[in-house]
Amino acid sequence: MYDDSSSRIVAGLREWIAKAPPDARLPSTRSLVAEYAASPVTVQRALRTLAAQGMVESRPGVGTFVRAARAAHPGDYGWQTAALGSPGSRVPRLSTALRTVPNDVIALHSGYPDRELLPERLVRAAFTRAARSDAAVNRPPAAGLPELQAWFAGELGAATPLGVMPPAPSDVIVFPGSQSGLSTAFRTLVGAGRPLLVESPTYWGAILAAAQAGVHLVPVPSGVHGPDPDELARAFAQTGARAFYAQPSFANPNGAQWPPEVADRVLGLVRRHGAFLIEDDWAHDLGIEAVPVPLAARDDGGHVVYLRSLTKSVSPAVRVAGVVARGPARERILAGAQAESMYVSGLLQAVALDVVTQPAWRTHLRGLGRRLGARRDLLVGALRAHVPEARLEAVPQGGLNLWVRLPDTTDLARLVRDCETAGVVIAPGDEWFPAEPAGNHLRLNYSGPNPGAFADGARVIGEALAGQQA
Amino acid sequence: MYDDSSSRIVAGLREWIAKAPPDARLPSTRSLVAEYAASPVTVQRALRTLAAQGMVESRPGVGTFVRAARAAHPGDYGWQTAALGSPGSRVPRLSTALRTVPNDVIALHSGYPDRELLPERLVRAAFTRAARSDAAVNRPPAAGLPELQAWFAGELGAATPLGVMPPAPSDVIVFPGSQSGLSTAFRTLVGAGRPLLVESPTYWGAILAAAQAGVHLVPVPSGVHGPDPDELARAFAQTGARAFYAQPSFANPNGAQWPPEVADRVLGLVRRHGAFLIEDDWAHDLGIEAVPVPLAARDDGGHVVYLRSLTKSVSPAVRVAGVVARGPARERILAGAQAESMYVSGLLQAVALDVVTQPAWRTHLRGLGRRLGARRDLLVGALRAHVPEARLEAVPQGGLNLWVRLPDTTDLARLVRDCETAGVVIAPGDEWFPAEPAGNHLRLNYSGPNPGAFADGARVIGEALAGQQA
Numbered sequence: 001m002y003d004d005s006s007s008r009i010v011a012g013l014r015e016w017i018a019k020a021p022p023d024a025r026l027p028s029t030r031s032l033v034a035e036y037a038a039s040p041v042t043v044q045r046a047l048r049t050l051a052a053q054g055m056v057e058s059r060p061g062v063g064t065f066v067r068a069a070r071a072a073h074p075g076d077y078g079w080q081t082a083a084l085g086s087p088g089s090r091v092p093r094l095s096t097a098l099r100t101v102p103n104d105v106i107a108l109h110s111g112y113p114d115r116e117l118l119p120e121r122l123v124r125a126a127f128t129r130a131a132r133s134d135a136a137v138n139r140p141p142a143a144g145l146p147e148l149q150a151w152f153a154g155e156l157g158a159a160t161p162l163g164v165m166p167p168a169p170s171d172v173i174v175f176p177g178s179q180s181g182l183s184t185a186f187r188t189l190v191g192a193g194r195p196l197l198v199e200s201p202t203y204w205g206a207i208l209a210a211a212q213a214g215v216h217l218v219p220v221p222s223g224v225h226g227p228d229p230d231e232l233a234r235a236f237a238q239t240g241a242r243a244f245y246a247q248p249s250f251a252n253p254n255g256a257q258w259p260p261e262v263a264d265r266v267l268g269l270v271r272r273h274g275a276f277l278i279e280d281d282w283a284h285d286l287g288i289e290a291v292p293v294p295l296a297a298r299d300d301g302g303h304v305v306y307l308r309s310l311t312k313s314v315s316p317a318v319r320v321a322g323v324v325a326r327g328p329a330r331e332r333i334l335a336g337a338q339a340e341s342m343y344v345s346g347l348l349q350a351v352a353l354d355v356v357t358q359p360a361w362r363t364h365l366r367g368l369g370r371r372l373g374a375r376r377d378l379l380v381g382a383l384r385a386h387v388p389e390a391r392l393e394a395v396p397q398g399g400l401n402l403w404v405r406l407p408d409t410t411d412l413a414r415l416v417r418d419c420e421t422a423g424v425v426i427a428p429g430d431e432w433f434p435a436e437p438a439g440n441h442l443r444l445n446y447s448g449p450n451p452g453a454f455a456d457g458a459r460v461i462g463e464a465l466a467g468q469q470a
Numbered sequence: 471m472y473d474d475s476s477s478r479i480v481a482g483l484r485e486w487i488a489k490a491p492p493d494a495r496l497p498s499t500r501s502l503v504a505e506y507a508a509s510p511v512t513v514q515r516a517l518r519t520l521a522a523q524g525m526v527e528s529r530p531g532v533g534t535f536v537r538a539a540r541a542a543h544p545g546d547y548g549w550q551t552a553a554l555g556s557p558g559s560r561v562p563r564l565s566t567a568l569r570t571v572p573n574d575v576i577a578l579h580s581g582y583p584d585r586e587l588l589p590e591r592l593v594r595a596a597f598t599r600a601a602r603s604d605a606a607v608n609r610p611p612a613a614g615l616p617e618l619q620a621w622f623a624g625e626l627g628a629a630t631p632l633g634v635m636p637p638a639p640s641d642v643i644v645f646p647g648s649q650s651g652l653s654t655a656f657r658t659l660v661g662a663g664r665p666l667l668v669e670s671p672t673y674w675g676a677i678l679a680a681a682q683a684g685v686h687l688v689p690v691p692s693g694v695h696g697p698d699p700d701e702l703a704r705a706f707a708q709t710g711a712r713a714f715y716a717q718p719s720f721a722n723p724n725g726a727q728w729p730p731e732v733a734d735r736v737l738g739l740v741r742r743h744g745a746f747l748i749e750d751d752w753a754h755d756l757g758i759e760a761v762p763v764p765l766a767a768r769d770d771g772g773h774v775v776y777l778r779s780l781t782k783s784v785s786p787a788v789r790v791a792g793v794v795a796r797g798p799a800r801e802r803i804l805a806g807a808q809a810e811s812m813y814v815s816g817l818l819q820a821v822a823l824d825v826v827t828q829p830a831w832r833t834h835l836r837g838l839g840r841r842l843g844a845r846r847d848l849l850v851g852a853l854r855a856h857v858p859e860a861r862l863e864a865v866p867q868g869g870l871n872l873w874v875r876l877p878d879t880t881d882l883a884r885l886v887r888d889c890e891t892a893g894v895v896i897a898p899g900d901e902w903f904p905a906e907p908a909g910n911h912l913r914l915n916y917s918g919p920n921p922g923a924f925a926d927g928a929r930v931i932g933e934a935l936a937g938q939q940a
Binding site for chain 2 (some may be wrong): 044045048049051052053054076077079081082083084085087091098100112117118120123125128130131132135136137138139141142150151152153155157158166169176177178180183187188189191192205208209211212216242243274275276301302315316317318319326327328329330335336338339340341342343344345346347348355357359398
């Protein structure tokens, strides 16, 4: 990973071992040093790696030997089927968005921005500073590093209008990523067997977390202007649900942004029904034309539980998210977070805080918006040129994705397969629907590597689609 | 945290603001530079922190002003009580072991080793290296960094006797700390409402995770030689449980180490009952006289699910644990881990791997064992000298704790309170019992700061105890 010459020796020796008889003696360190033009320290490191992998064993003073293959019989785990029983709820398979793929394909599927969109210099500098700080050896409080709690509260507080009480730092709970925040919020605020209203389509990670928590999802149709408030009102009334999960800004997958009147009506509905809005502000840093204003900023009645992630905008290595909640809900979520993960690495929290409080962070975000805009426009243009059948209901003003409707006659699974064969990885829209999909969609991510290949990617999609209709 | 002069200015200005009228103008940057003998960059940083905390607002070209206090009314969160309902299971309050306390008390309560026992130099160097590596910006696979999976598998494989199939790297799932591993194992292998056998006393974090997962705990009495196998057999037969959670080496709290015959009988029982042993090898690196040999090394039938944490021996900032499981159980746990936390920071995984593959790590562990032994003996001696009523059933051969029985007439809560008043923080044994405690116990941790104060600590406990019997 960070020691290429040692990895190279490991790879070379593994090949050597594969052809060697059991108990064969490896070449001496000295000859490996010569063969690989590496230092003795690097060679020793490679040998330790192989020993840890059970490939070789070292006999001090004698040498290093290929470990005798063990009598490897396939295990019989059939008994586990009875012990485990049927899973309480079918947890969906992992989304396409998390797949890792080789470098030589055109990747339009990923949920994570390419490295060139990250504040790499800031992140590395922050890790280097944190490595020298107390954060490298100290344990932070369970709710989070106080300075980071204050930052999350301050950011939301800065958007709070006069007359509304801004959140306090103690209203913030730090999680090891927003997926953990979602899981804990669903488990503690809703609970197994109880209903949770969600937009349809909605974030696949939320569908996954809900399945794991055993909560019962109730889909509310949602378009580019957010959920239909009348449908939402009906769903609250019919199910007695006390919580609604949503992404009001640049929703994943469809890029929806709620107009003020939708936001007002949703806030009114959760208040009237004594319910929570679990607001997932996943794309807070990913605005292109617009800067998201959280609904949470307008609520001091404890109705909005606010999730703010830093993983996508700072770095996938900085798994840190903040949840802002007030009143008994905060207590319930904090107890759940502690039982689930005890506390979050203080070093990751210090790094997150370091990055977002640098002056260069603001500069980075402005540049990020411009670059996301250019990538988005490039992909929109490529689709218009090469996939005339694709319908884009709206060009999103932020986020990472285009949500594309295909003709109803499309065989979506075949399309995805054909594109992959031609070297283009795309995500079928089904994964974002809590129930049956309301049509054939693709989610195309414009934040992946190599935007220069967007045109080629679109061409492949267009050809695969045309092939189906021929 | 890592910027002391900026924190100093923030603290000073907060005092100034507290006395200032709303909308007052702050001293100029130039005068703050002079007053605090800090650089303009540091002063600007302090002002940004205050702005983020909502204390001041900057008006470009004019100055920085105290933000007008908002109409702060206490929120009414009463409606949440109805929305949340009664919690499915009462999650216990956080343990004494997680409390942070001031530096001037004698701390015998903590569950985490003092900084002087950590491989601080290795950890800092690993973070510095990782900051320069791809791990700072890449996303690792959901099950973990392949090299770290291989290391966990290799460590367990190295203890595997001939004829038993060692685990494969793909049998390993990396978690953000062992608490997450426990929660996910309990939730996916047992499930809400189903029975889980546990030792009594047992680790409080496991009791917490079980409560959160809603599993039904069945206590099996356990002493310094581990659980009574006859009681365990009865518990399996009576409850139909398919899982037993245990710490076979240096159990927390009582330091128990299972003799080979107990280990054999327990393995036999889990096999006979088609059950899982969830083996929590929390103290693998904390041996003093003995090196733990995991029971998991002797099982290739998928009966033992093995938890190996690095947090306590590497650093509290390196929240990384490995779970080794085979067959359908592995699939079930992996699906649960993904729904819960998606993936673990690749940088933390790279740091963990870096530390445990350094030659200096072995040296550190040997020194750690010696130092833990010296601390243990110091505390044992202090107790014998100052708390004659305390009974120590066995001196543990590893781990971090002494488990001390006090007279049945002791008022434990009062004792803990009296000691704290006298500046000594101790953990009441109750927190380690899944049901009513089987007597009055203290768990005294010998890995906290300042072992030089152990004698004073024991003296205070002895006096408080004597005071109760007078």
